[in-house]
Amino acid sequence: MDNKNQFKPSNVIVGISFGYHDSSCCIMKDGELVAAVQEERFSRVKNDKSFPQQSLRYCLEVAQVTLDQVDCIAYYECPEKKLSRQIWMGIQKGASAHYKAKVAAQLTQPSPMDIIRQKTGYSGDIEIVEHHLSHAASTFYFSGFDEAAVLTVDGVGEWSTTSYGKGAHSKLELFEEVSFPDSIGLLYSTVTSYLGFKVNSGEYKVMGLAPYGKPRYAKQIRQLIELKDKGQFALNMKYFAFLQQECMYSEELIKLFNTPAREPESAILQFHKDIAKSLQVVLEEILLEKVRYLHEQVPSKNLCMAGGVALNCVANGRIKREGPFENLFVQPASGDAGTSLGAAAVVYQRRTSKRPSSEKLKSVLLGPEYDSTYIKNLLVSSNATFEDFSGNEEGLLNYVATQLADGKVIGWFQGRMEFGPRSLGARSILADPRGEEMRDKINALVKKRESFRPFAPAIMEDKVAPHFDLDTDSPFMLETCQVKSSLYLPAITHVDNSARVQTVNPNYENRFYKLLSHFNRITDCPILLNTSFNVRGEPIVCSPLDAIMCFVRAEIDFLVLEDFVLSQEMVPELWKVGVLNTPISKQSDEKSIGHAVYSFM
Amino acid sequence: MTMINQYRKLADELARDVSSQNGSGLVKQLIQTGLLQVPTQAVNNLNRIQTEDRVGIWKINAENEEYVRDQSTSKDWPFWSALAGFKKQKTGKRFLFLGESVARGMFYDPIYTPAKVLESLLNTQLDEDVEVLDFAKTNASFETLVEVAQGAKCLDADGVIIFAGNNWLKGEGYLKSFEDALALSSEYKEQGPAAIKDAIERGIAKNIESLVDTLEETFTSQGVPLYWVLPEFNLTGWKEITQYPPSSIASTDQPLWHELRDEAMQLIEQGQFEASLDVIKKMEQGDGGLAAQTQYIAAQAYKQIGDDKAYKEALERARDAVLLNTQMRLVPRITNHIKQTLTTELSRVEAHIIDLAKVFNDSLDLPVAGNEVFLDYCHLSSTGIRVSMAALAQRISHQVQGDDVHIAFESALAPCADTESSAHLLAAIHNAHWGQDIDCVEYYCKKAVQYNASIVDTMTMLMEVQNVNVPTWMNKPTSELLEKACTQIQRYITSMEFKCLDTTLCDGFVKAAQEVGQDISAQLLELQIQQHAVEVKGQHDLLDPYYHVDAFCNTQMVEGVSKFDYYNALSPVSEFDFVSKGERHLSLNITCSSKLANKGVTAAVQVKVNGESVGKIEVGQTWSTAQLDIDAMYIRSGVNRLTLEWPEEHRINTGVIEDNCAMLQARQLPILSPVFGEIYSMTLA
Numbered sequence A: 001m002d003n004k005n006q007f008k009p010s011n012v013i014v015g016i017s018f019g020y021h022d023s024s025c026c027i028m029k030d031g032e033l034v035a036a037v038q039e040e041r042f043s044r045v046k047n048d049k050s051f052p053q054q055s056l057r058y059c060l061e062v063a064q065v066t067l068d069q070v071d072c073i074a075y076y077e078c079p080e081k082k083l084s085r086q087i088w089m090g091i092q093k094g095a096s097a098h099y100k101a102k103v104a105a106q107l108t109q110p111s112p113m114d115i116i117r118q119k120t121g122y123s124g125d126i127e128i129v130e131h132h133l134s135h136a137a138s139t140f141y142f143s144g145f146d147e148a149a150v151l152t153v154d155g156v157g158e159w160s161t162t163s164y165g166k167g168a169h170s171k172l173e174l175f176e177e178v179s180f181p182d183s184i185g186l187l188y189s190t191v192t193s194y195l196g197f198k199v200n201s202g203e204y205k206v207m208g209l210a211p212y213g214k215p216r217y218a219k220q221i222r223q224l225i226e227l228k229d230k231g232q233f234a235l236n237m238k239y240f241a242f243l244q245q246e247c248m249y250s251e252e253l254i255k256l257f258n259t260p261a262r263e264p265e266s267a268i269l270q271f272h273k274d275i276a277k278s279l280q281v282v283l284e285e286i287l288l289e290k291v292r293y294l295h296e297q298v299p300s301k302n303l304c305m306a307g308g309v310a311l312n313c314v315a316n317g318r319i320k321r322e323g324p325f326e327n328l329f330v331q332p333a334s335g336d337a338g339t340s341l342g343a344a345a346v347v348y349q350r351r352t353s354k355r356p357s358s359e360k361l362k363s364v365l366l367g368p369e370y371d372s373t374y375i376k377n378l379l380v381s382s383n384a385t386f387e388d389f390s391g392n393e394e395g396l397l398n399y400v401a402t403q404l405a406d407g408k409v410i411g412w413f414q415g416r417m418e419f420g421p422r423s424l425g426a427r428s429i430l431a432d433p434r435g436e437e438m439r440d441k442i443n444a445l446v447k448k449r450e451s452f453r454p455f456a457p458a459i460m461e462d463k464v465a466p467h468f469d470l471d472t473d474s475p476f477m478l479e480t481c482q483v484k485s486s487l488y489l490p491a492i493t494h495v496d497n498s499a500r501v502q503t504v505n506p507n508y509e510n511r512f513y514k515l516l517s518h519f520n521r522i523t524d525c526p527i528l529l530n531t532s533f534n535v536r537g538e539p540i541v542c543s544p545l546d547a548i549m550c551f552v553r554a555e556i557d558f559l560v561l562e563d564f565v566l567s568q569e570m571v572p573e574l575w576k577v578g579v580l581n582t583p584i585s586k587q588s589d590e591k592s593i594g595h596a597v598y599s600f601m
Numbered sequence B: 001m002t003m004i005n006q007y008r009k010l011a012d013e014l015a016r017d018v019s020s021q022n023g024s025g026l027v028k029q030l031i032q033t034g035l036l037q038v039p040t041q042a043v044n045n046l047n048r049i050q051t052e053d054r055v056g057i058w059k060i061n062a063e064n065e066e067y068v069r070d071q072s073t074s075k076d077w078p079f080w081s082a083l084a085g086f087k088k089q090k091t092g093k094r095f096l097f098l099g100e101s102v103a104r105g106m107f108y109d110p111i112y113t114p115a116k117v118l119e120s121l122l123n124t125q126l127d128e129d130v131e132v133l134d135f136a137k138t139n140a141s142f143e144t145l146v147e148v149a150q151g152a153k154c155l156d157a158d159g160v161i162i163f164a165g166n167n168w169l170k171g172e173g174y175l176k177s178f179e180d181a182l183a184l185s186s187e188y189k190e191q192g193p194a195a196i197k198d199a200i201e202r203g204i205a206k207n208i209e210s211l212v213d214t215l216e217e218t219f220t221s222q223g224v225p226l227y228w229v230l231p232e233f234n235l236t237g238w239k240e241i242t243q244y245p246p247s248s249i250a251s252t253d254q255p256l257w258h259e260l261r262d263e264a265m266q267l268i269e270q271g272q273f274e275a276s277l278d279v280i281k282k283m284e285q286g287d288g289g290l291a292a293q294t295q296y297i298a299a300q301a302y303k304q305i306g307d308d309k310a311y312k313e314a315l316e317r318a319r320d321a322v323l324l325n326t327q328m329r330l331v332p333r334i335t336n337h338i339k340q341t342l343t344t345e346l347s348r349v350e351a352h353i354i355d356l357a358k359v360f361n362d363s364l365d366l367p368v369a370g371n372e373v374f375l376d377y378c379h380l381s382s383t384g385i386r387v388s389m390a391a392l393a394q395r396i397s398h399q400v401q402g403d404d405v406h407i408a409f410e411s412a413l414a415p416c417a418d419t420e421s422s423a424h425l426l427a428a429i430h431n432a433h434w435g436q437d438i439d440c441v442e443y444y445c446k447k448a449v450q451y452n453a454s455i456v457d458t459m460t461m462l463m464e465v466q467n468v469n470v471p472t473w474m475n476k477p478t479s480e481l482l483e484k485a486c487t488q489i490q491r492y493i494t495s496m497e498f499k500c501l502d503t504t505l506c507d508g509f510v511k512a513a514q515e516v517g518q519d520i521s522a523q524l525l526e527l528q529i530q531q532h533a534v535e536v537k538g539q540h541d542l543l544d545p546y547y548h549v550d551a552f553c554n555t556q557m558v559e560g561v562s563k564f565d566y567y568n569a570l571s572p573v574s575e576f577d578f579v580s581k582g583e584r585h586l587s588l589n590i591t592c593s594s595k596l597a598n599k600g601v602t603a604a605v606q607v608k609v610n611g612e613s614v615g616k617i618e619v620g621q622t623w624s625t626a627q628l629d630i631d632a633m634y635i636r637s638g639v640n641r642l643t644l645e646w647p648e649e650h651r652i653n654t655g656v657i658e659d660n661c662a663m664l665q666a667r668q669l670p671i672l673s674p675v676f677g678e679i680y681s682m683t684l685a
């Protein structure tokens, strides 16, 4: 009998975030980030917030450790501070009875630590890392900067909504914060909600809508927020209702714009585009001012950003171009999913006094992969017709590049899945960016979404110059830049001639790079349209089975699963029936019933 | 200090206090005592408003006063009868037929149903034309019955039949509606699990009362007679998965109970039945009559002694004991408490009760019903359907025409051999999936083949579908199966999302095929090795529900369903299957614990493969990981069984009552089944 503990690696830290939005889990072994994934990818519940049990199991498997070998679980926010903010909201004058009841119920809820222990039986250490420190660490420790100023901006975590910090070597400290309810994230979400999009997920749509508008309402938007000394600002609460009601904005906001809020799914008018543009402009102004303030406090060349607001790549682009910092690093998973990374990094630093990683995060391919044998078995067991390119990568790439050049849409599934909200060539839908009709085809078929949103281009890293006005690499699609290509690229060019570019490096996204290169050989265009591999309302695909279902549902022309290619024309009828009967995203209440049940018992 | 800061300070202090150990207790107490009001979740409310224009899935078309199936409910259609539509106005006599899956005629439906049998009997018997509208629904709950009854009020029925009572045991639902969780937890502390049983039964009784109120209001008070078919349970044919006494009563008595059990079983083996009954009495003192296992042993003794009445009562107690088995899914059943409560309630509306237990005894001379009339725990065989519908028709005829005819069940419609064959195959699948042993599964498989030898083809295709772990719609043989199989099987296959290695079922298929001279064993073995062999897969996860589950009621670690993300051993021996080529040694890697252990104390778990001991691993109170090498000599080609025998020392738990009280106070169903050990991960490579 062996006891595995004898061979235990030192310092296994698991980072976990759950309970609010987008649960995630990561694992760090001796300071090295080995795996990270969001629970929704496994559970198929969009934005799943439950304890990330499958993600944890996946992380342990990749790290080749068992649960008893974990030294510490790092949790991404302080429950007591969060409770304080919730209680504070409950004792506000005018707080709704409904909200008060929710707060009262919250008082007896099990703590996140209790949930971790109950769900997994884990009896080791659990450490708490504050929400904004988790955000800050998720960017600084993975930036590759030895020292940097750090800015985190989100809706709200515990009490903080914005924090200013400084990182040097292994040390990271936050020196100022802005407290709830004053929040740039909530300002953005409130207008998002006024524009008829979902809070917590529709914000990027507002950003996409902005270029179609004029900043006609910037003056009014500026009335919503007052800039103050140092890093501070304050919301003008008469325009916001989220402290008292189940609604983000107040009647005053409607009066201010002199227009009722847009009904979800109704027509988008010029007014809405103008509001979006005005909001974007004001957001950029505020961020630029606060970034300048931060630079005064921390006169570094480097800036690190994280938090939901840092996903606004248009603002990031301006901060980089017009702000006082030379270099900018934005955590690719800037939303709350990324906090598990930061929490783990902080705990690693606390326990070893060492910096978890001195290198810049090169790739977010930190999720599950499925080898060709597995996929082949799956395809053989099913009644699929497929092409097998095993051992013939050249043949595969030629075939796919030719289909792309012929106007076909490809579901592209290769290697480890991306961590964070963007598809970067591991779970992507690809198409030729040169056709006018490509954008409409994908919007209509695959995305079933608003047609105003453009797609992002992926380009060979060494071929950027003639096509985009971009001075550094952009592997995570976190900034926008101007398109200067001589090619006509309607499907990826925004109305203001900007694009959100992903530069593809041959070392980190090898096969994707090769595909771009093959496409370039045929077409003299080193660029592909790249969008996330999912349909509207569905988490990005994780497993080959998820990919097959999405491919069938969205009627994508070809599906490339590692070395194998399936064609839409060959999809068996029964698959269509089966997919039709499978929900796009499992609902949480369905989750509580489970999927392994007979429908008649 | 500004207002905002004052509030903030207050909130900070309160949050700190609540988060502290004492604080959280205090808040809980304040809430439990009602001093601090927290809204409870919605309580069961049976009187939901029913729109006037529909009955079940059928909606009225205002233009021609005809009910047709509402497309928007098409997802639910498979749960109801295949009736396409009906007129609001009746022509002859009209009876409504409400109920659960038993009333649907599960396994025969939609080809052959109790409602059709009844309709044909009544048409022969009554002077007028008779129409029986089949509104029975698989899975019907109290709420379904109420809704259907209310929707059907305007159908001008001459009688309403309700064939239900199996689907009412849903512990957690009742728990949510307990007004006084604190009182229940203290009752539990004093009286043990019996208090919870009482509370659940009170909840059921309340629902029954409310249901009967609705029926009175909608039918009996309007002069529409009510016929209630009281279901029966397959007492001799159905075996519960082994049941242990609830952990909380047993606490320190658990080891003693296990000793007594061994003694009682030994005495029975030696033919000393009276002496065994004395030992059983002592077991009952320990388990409060709430352990099914004790009652099964008692039944065995009474049967040998020849005491039919005591035999039946012991089996009934075994059936009813599982009410407290909160860790497993229960198969539907009617308990003595439900029968009694329902009978009492129905007497106030002068309903006609057709008690199937009595009907089976009178018609077939079956004092204790078994596989003669059942296909599983509660669904009837065609004989069961014919006997019960004949008795019902006789009662209706008497009520309508005042005659006193005897209707022989032989005169009722019978299904054809093909339908019987398919029904028995489905019964075999269902029994296998709900934990019945190979004898039971083989019995139904062989019956299926006897009715129609060509069903072996279907069995072979099913074997392939189940052995490939992809969704059924992706399976190669599925389309062929859907082309060839009859409607019942098609419907079953397309709605079946439960997959497991299904060794019992496949073994049943192999045995049945042998009956008609076909050998499919080599095909099965090849399939198993090709799809599942550890050597082919590289690493094999023994906790994957596909492999650890041999029965649907045993599923654990099902995402979103299970409370824990680890495996709980609910019996002293845990069994897992794996497939191997049997050519080389395998390495077992396991992370496990036994929370019942005392801190710092470890004990050994015995590991066996195919009954042979292959080594021991140490377990303590917290997770620990061990590796064990299993020599090739213990491993055979094909399916192997790995068993873990949890340490006897770890059968005492003192903290369980406190834990359960806390869960009750939080309106959660407490964990009453004992847990002998836990496994977080277990792989073979």
Ligand SMILES: [Fe+2]
Binding pocket: A131, A135, A154, A155, A156, A157, A307, A308, A335, A336
């Ligand atoms: Fe955040």
